[in-house]
Amino acid sequence: MTIRVVIADDQELVRSGFAMILEAQPDIEVVGEASDGAEALAAVREHRPDVALLDIRMPNLDGIEAARMVCAQTDCRVLMLTTFDQDDYVYDALYGGASGFLLKDVRRDDLVHAVRVVAAGESLLAPTVTRRLISDLTARRPRPSARPEGLTHLTARERETLKLLGRGLSNAEIAVAMVVSEHTVKTHVSNVLSKLGLRDRVQAVIAAYESGLIAPGAP
Incomplete structure (x- = not known):
């Protein structure tokens, strides 16, 4: 079964980098990309992916609000990606329905693993996001x-x-x-x-x- 993914990040190089990593996997297909939260929500509605990779800081509609809307309106699961690991970002993302939270310096293999884990219905946090934080x-x-x-x-x-x-x-x-x-x-x-x-x-x-x-x- 192929895992369908939408990637949303306002930095084109980041989006393309993640897309290249994921497209290289035989069981993952990137079906859409977006440069802001509004585009991400539209892409999820159009393509009905299994997983949406959402950056937290994006124009027009930030990743937190986009995650809330995606989780409330669709069956797509959300994996947050950010360069920031401040507590409030983590809490708000998880409380909004996100199933995973990773920093953008995540290793290639860990990114692929995270997408597969979240697509399978499990949840995953970066090593720095611990139970004590929650x-x-x-x-x-x-x-x-x-x-x-x-x-x-x-x-x-x-x-x-x-x-x-x-x-x-x-x-x-x-x-x-x-x-x-x-x-x-x-x-x-x-x-x-x-x-x-x-x-x-x-x-x-x-x-x-x-x-x-x-x-x-x-x-």
């Missing part, structure tokens, strides 16, 4: 006075799964911690995302902190 960000923003109603619909095992997701554990690590199979973990994760209306594991991490399941700064 914890610190959510701690600095107002938490709901009560836990989201959806949490009451989770079983005990699903709540434990969400808590472990919040700690950044992989499915394999969760399976070990809960003494169950990875298949069972996948089922729990799917149920958690469905019941809480979450797009992916990144939003599950944020939900775990905002719901109070994970204390700010917890390891």
Whole structure:
């Protein structure tokens, strides 16, 4: 199956560089390019790609707002690319629905890997974007006075799964911690995302902190 990608960046050399890297892969096709957020949104609507690579700082419509609109209006998954790694950019991108966040100095192989991971429905963050960062960000923003109603619909095992997701554990690590199979973990994760209306594991991490399941700064 070919992964269809749209690339949006206001620097032509950056766009063409990413396009060359991705087009060299037998399972990836770049179906559109854009120089700003508005063009990116139009390209996603026209080409219906699997993944959109969006720069954060773009004219007319920035990448954060473009990501929100893409995630709200289409099934396309968003991978953010930027030269900036300030906390607010990371948080806003993830909270807007992005499934991944990479700095532009990412290695060729890591870029290709990120596109494949995000296209497969998983989430991915740059090594510098850690669980502690998400914890610190959510701690600095107002938490709901009560836990989201959806949490009451989770079983005990699903709540434990969400808590472990919040700690950044992989499915394999969760399976070990809960003494169950990875298949069972996948089922729990799917149920958690469905019941809480979450797009992916990144939003599950944020939900775990905002719901109070994970204390700010917890390891």
